[in-house]
Amino acid sequence: FEYDGPHMKTSVPGPLSLALQKQLGEIQNVQSLNFFCDYEESRGNYLVDVDGNRMLDVYTQIASIPIGYNHPALMNIMTNPRNLSSFVNRPALGMLPPRMFPEKLLDGLISVAPKGFKRVQTMACGSCANENAYKAIFIWYRTKQRGHSDPTSEETTSSVINLAPGCPDLSILSFMGGFHGRTLGCLSTTHTKAIQKLDVPAFDWPIAPFPKLRYPLAQYERENAQEEKRCLEEVEDLIVKWEKKGKPVAGIVIEPIQAEGGDNYASFDFFRKLRAIAKKHGSAFLVDEVQTGGGSTGLFWAHEHWRLDDPADIVSFSKKLLTGGFFYKDEFQPDKPMRIFNTWMGDPTRNMFLSEVLKVMRTENLLDQVNRTGHVMLNGLYDLQARYPHLLSKARGLGTFCAIDVKDEDTRNKLILKARNKGVVLGGCGTQSIRFRPALVFKEHHAQLFLSIFSDTLADM
Amino acid sequence: FEYDGPHMKTSVPGPLSLALQKQLGEIQNVQSLNFFCDYEESRGNYLVDVDGNRMLDVYTQIASIPIGYNHPALMNIMTNPRNLSSFVNRPALGMLPPRMFPEKLLDGLISVAPKGFKRVQTMACGSCANENAYKAIFIWYRTKQRGHSDPTSEETTSSVINLAPGCPDLSILSFMGGFHGRTLGCLSTTHTKAIQKLDVPAFDWPIAPFPKLRYPLAQYERENAQEEKRCLEEVEDLIVKWEKKGKPVAGIVIEPIQAEGGDNYASFDFFRKLRAIAKKHGSAFLVDEVQTGGGSTGLFWAHEHWRLDDPADIVSFSKKLLTGGFFYKDEFQPDKPMRIFNTWMGDPTRNMFLSEVLKVMRTENLLDQVNRTGHVMLNGLYDLQARYPHLLSKARGLGTFCAIDVKDEDTRNKLILKARNKGVVLGGCGTQSIRFRPALVFKEHHAQLFLSIFSDTLADM
Ligand code: FES
Numbered sequence: 001f002e003y004d005g006p007h008m009k010t011s012v013p014g015p016l017s018l019a020l021q022k023q024l025g026e027i028q029n030v031q032s033l034n035f036f037c038d039y040e041e042s043r044g045n046y047l048v049d050v051d052g053n054r055m056l057d058v059y060t061q062i063a064s065i066p067i068g069y070n071h072p073a074l075m076n077i078m079t080n081p082r083n084l085s086s087f088v089n090r091p092a093l094g095m096l097p098p099r100m101f102p103e104k105l106l107d108g109l110i111s112v113a114p115k116g117f118k119r120v121q122t123m124a125c126g127s128c129a130n131e132n133a134y135k136a137i138f139i140w141y142r143t144k145q146r147g148h149s150d151p152t153s154e155e156t157t158s159s160v161i162n163l164a165p166g167c168p169d170l171s172i173l174s175f176m177g178g179f180h181g182r183t184l185g186c187l188s189t190t191h192t193k194a195i196q197k198l199d200v201p202a203f204d205w206p207i208a209p210f211p212k213l214r215y216p217l218a219q220y221e222r223e224n225a226q227e228e229k230r231c232l233e234e235v236e237d238l239i240v241k242w243e244k245k246g247k248p249v250a251g252i253v254i255e256p257i258q259a260e261g262g263d264n265y266a267s268f269d270f271f272r273k274l275r276a277i278a279k280k281h282g283s284a285f286l287v288d289e290v291q292t293g294g295g296s297t298g299l300f301w302a303h304e305h306w307r308l309d310d311p312a313d314i315v316s317f318s319k320k321l322l323t324g325g326f327f328y329k330d331e332f333q334p335d336k337p338m339r340i341f342n343t344w345m346g347d348p349t350r351n352m353f354l355s356e357v358l359k360v361m362r363t364e365n366l367l368d369q370v371n372r373t374g375h376v377m378l379n380g381l382y383d384l385q386a387r388y389p390h391l392l393s394k395a396r397g398l399g400t401f402c403a404i405d406v407k408d409e410d411t412r413n414k415l416i417l418k419a420r421n422k423g424v425v426l427g428g429c430g431t432q433s434i435r436f437r438p439a440l441v442f443k444e445h446h447a448q449l450f451l452s453i454f455s456d457t458l459a460d461m
Numbered sequence: 462f463e464y465d466g467p468h469m470k471t472s473v474p475g476p477l478s479l480a481l482q483k484q485l486g487e488i489q490n491v492q493s494l495n496f497f498c499d500y501e502e503s504r505g506n507y508l509v510d511v512d513g514n515r516m517l518d519v520y521t522q523i524a525s526i527p528i529g530y531n532h533p534a535l536m537n538i539m540t541n542p543r544n545l546s547s548f549v550n551r552p553a554l555g556m557l558p559p560r561m562f563p564e565k566l567l568d569g570l571i572s573v574a575p576k577g578f579k580r581v582q583t584m585a586c587g588s589c590a591n592e593n594a595y596k597a598i599f600i601w602y603r604t605k606q607r608g609h610s611d612p613t614s615e616e617t618t619s620s621v622i623n624l625a626p627g628c629p630d631l632s633i634l635s636f637m638g639g640f641h642g643r644t645l646g647c648l649s650t651t652h653t654k655a656i657q658k659l660d661v662p663a664f665d666w667p668i669a670p671f672p673k674l675r676y677p678l679a680q681y682e683r684e685n686a687q688e689e690k691r692c693l694e695e696v697e698d699l700i701v702k703w704e705k706k707g708k709p710v711a712g713i714v715i716e717p718i719q720a721e722g723g724d725n726y727a728s729f730d731f732f733r734k735l736r737a738i739a740k741k742h743g744s745a746f747l748v749d750e751v752q753t754g755g756g757s758t759g760l761f762w763a764h765e766h767w768r769l770d771d772p773a774d775i776v777s778f779s780k781k782l783l784t785g786g787f788f789y790k791d792e793f794q795p796d797k798p799m800r801i802f803n804t805w806m807g808d809p810t811r812n813m814f815l816s817e818v819l820k821v822m823r824t825e826n827l828l829d830q831v832n833r834t835g836h837v838m839l840n841g842l843y844d845l846q847a848r849y850p851h852l853l854s855k856a857r858g859l860g861t862f863c864a865i866d867v868k869d870e871d872t873r874n875k876l877i878l879k880a881r882n883k884g885v886v887l888g889g890c891g892t893q894s895i896r897f898r899p900a901l902v903f904k905e906h907h908a909q910l911f912l913s914i915f916s917d918t919l920a921d922m
Binding site: 042125 | 481484485487488489490492493494495496497498499500501503506508511522523525526530531532535536538539543545546547548549550551552553555556557558559560562563566567571579580581582585586587588589591592595596599600602603604606612616617618620621622623624630631632637642643644645646647649652653654655656657658660661662663664665666668779780783793794797798799800801802803804805810814846858873
């Protein structure tokens with residue numbers, strides 16, 4: 001089924017990609033465009049472009065392809081005539097769901113619900129997942145404050161015109177380097193690059209420092225523990241400060257690994273303590289697994305590594321889960337209809353695909369695969385950073401969710417382009433990191449192939 | 462192809478719907494649920510539920526089904542094996558679009574671009590369409606203020622932590638009764654029902670009154686003109702006031718017909734004057750065609766009825782267009798990549814469907830059909846409100862985009878449920894209106910059938 005290696009015919013983007021880019025440039029901004037793809041010819045871990053270049057994909061559409069391109073199990077869905085009407089007639093899921101919807105939730109999302117969760121709300125992407133998770137948190141917080149769910153008439157009247165008490169001054173606490181999406185609510189909790197935020201109004205919400213760990217971790221245990229302690233103290237200070245400011249922290253949002261922000265890690269202990277702080281101050285604890293969820297860290301959910309005694313309140317997801325959405329505890333379900341609502345509320349065809357993906361993950365033991373491949377990847381990266389200490393540092397990872405730092409942004413960008421011309425698709429994150437985001441079907445031999453090409457690329461630098 | 466009329470076997474929701482609702486209720490909030498559908502059995506204007514009830518659909522999944530259920534032209538896309546990989550491999554469109562993407566934009570969205578537009582950005586739904594349209598407006602406004610695009614280092618540094626000058630205090634002016642989505646940015650411009658906004662923090666942005674026209678229009682010409690004048694003056698006052706407050710109005714957002722808010726109309730002249738006011742004060746003019754776009758008003762875009770000399774700056778869409786997104790003038794394209802960006806940036810399979818929908822609209826002259834059917838609908842509604850003046854009033858519409866008021870909310874809701882049990886699916890809007898949102902393939906005889914069932918229902922009240 002799969003190809004046996006990269007095969008390059010032109011430099012990338014090739015002439016056909018460039019011609020199409022010119023055409024598309026008449027219609028929209030194409031500055032972020034890499035190249036045009038031939039998805040029909042792509043297979044498994046190999047992405048084929050329109051110029052016939054075949055590349056090993058270690059980025060997978062910004063970490064959103066779970067089991068590779070054109071997986072036969074997913075193609076099967078498309079060839080079953082009974083499924084086709086689901087694609088043609090997109091329902092308003094919140095009002096008129098298809099017959100199979102509950103079943104597909106049960107053998108899909110609910111079957112992989114993180115410990116402590118029985119409820120899930122689908123949404124169409126990571127941004128609406130988080131936006132609606134924030135809303136569920138605000139509604140929960142105010143209902144708790146009121147002691148009951150019935151608002152006063154002053155609250156209902158003022159809410160329609162954006163004023164308190166109906167639209168209260170509540171806040172979500174986020175972390176420097178965190179990324180939670182780009183719509184205006186999410187963007188107020190996103191703190192990665194200026195270019196993503198510049199010129200856009202934001203809510204005045206508290207931002208805590210995320211631990212800056214020193215590597216190698218084993219060598220800096222004491223300093224890192226100190227750094228995490230400092231950040232947690234700052235979280236508590238901010239909660240108190242914002243409460244005094246009249247903008248109480250209704251919820252705390254955090255990624256298990258700050259992905260866009262540069263694959264920044266904190267210890268599992270840090271997260272457990274953070275969860276306790278949220279509880280202590282009556283703030284909801286929201287774990288954003290949009291990029292980390294779906295198995296690439298070696299567990300289905302990255303936050304399962306923490307072994308929380310007290311589960312999170314909400315866990316949001318998208319990307320590899322194919323549908324957006326969020327798991328939530330009972331008390332985060334609004335008491336009334338239409339509070340968490342929109343036209344589509346997700347897309348049931350994505351739930352159909354997800355059920356198949358999960359079946360493949362189980363029958364092919366893909367979480368084990370991820371752990372084995374991750375081992376090869378990370379050891380290979382350790383080896384490369386030892387051989388190229390002037391270029392590489394801070395190799396890190398969980399499962400195949402790995403990253404490495406390059407000496408500066410410019411060199412990082414060059415390295416990515418050079419690797420691409422040798423047949424490997426990579427993505428950057430943070431200011432100077434490369435993030436590795438292969439599909440779950442990326443095997444040991446793919447990792448070895450990647451490492452060998454990456455090593456050649458480094459030798460050329 | 463289509464059925465010849467409604468056919469009811471049980472009351473709605475029937476026993477199977479109720480059983481499924483119970484099952485789904487264990488997983489999520491089901492208070493907004495109407496019934497479960499059998500999309501495979503649905504055809505054209507008829508929606509079939511899981512209990513085998515076949516209903517004439519005059520609501521079409523909240524106005525989002527353009528040419529009816531399971532249209533053969535759309536089913537054909539699904540049976541062409543060359544198309545299937547597009548469904549299975551969802552690309553990160555902003556970086557790695559498929560080969561056909563520019564072509565599908567050209568024979569799709571660009572082929573129906575409103576006068577004055579050559580550029581379009583796809584998004585995945587109406588909310589991200591508007592959120593990103595707002596961002597494009599803020600970026601445009603600040604770039605204009607600076608006189609160039611390069612921010613100061615103070616701006617970039619402050620933007621990451623939500624502070625001015627990087628995150629400026631700019632605003633979007635919206636209207637009472639307007640609806641533009643439910644994510645936090647959009648929600649700050651939505652002012653329909655309290656339940657949609659209660660407990661959710663909002664930006665302090667100006668809200669202008671939308672004209673409350675008196676019906677019949679012909680009888681209240683002078684009063685209505687006066688009312689529109691008052692609203693326009695208020696818009697100018699608010700722009701000045703918010704400028705003084707340090708929160709300049711970067712853009713004005715408005716629907717051609719306030720759809721969720723109760724199918725509220727203003728004269729074409731009102732909109733032309735509003736456009737001029739936006740221009741005069743240097744605010745962008747954004748027309749939200751999420752519910753009105755796609756042909757149901759008898760023109761492809763409802764705002765084409767206005768015959769603007771000076772086109773809008775941005776036009777957003779979703780629903781019947783199948784993909785979300787917005788058309789924009791050249792100067793609203795950000796100068797740098799990644800400012801308007803997210804993982805998926807839409808879904809190219811929706812563009813494939815849209816091209817087919819447009820082909821069907823052309824070959825079957827569906828805009829003419831809408832005008833003919835709309836004529837039957839509106840005359841029928843006039844007739845019914847003359848026969849039931851104690852129940853109905855304010856019949857109004859453009860094309861098949863029609864509505865009528867019922868004497869109170871409670872009666873409206875009962876009427877909708879009773880009509881459903883007679884085989885007609887309807888939706889409410891505002892506090893006491895019924896909105897009619899049939900597909901573009903709703904013909905004169907469907908309108909007559911609907912009117913006759915609706916008349917029976919009224920007789921029963
Ligand atoms: S905001 Fe998620 S799909 Fe539009």
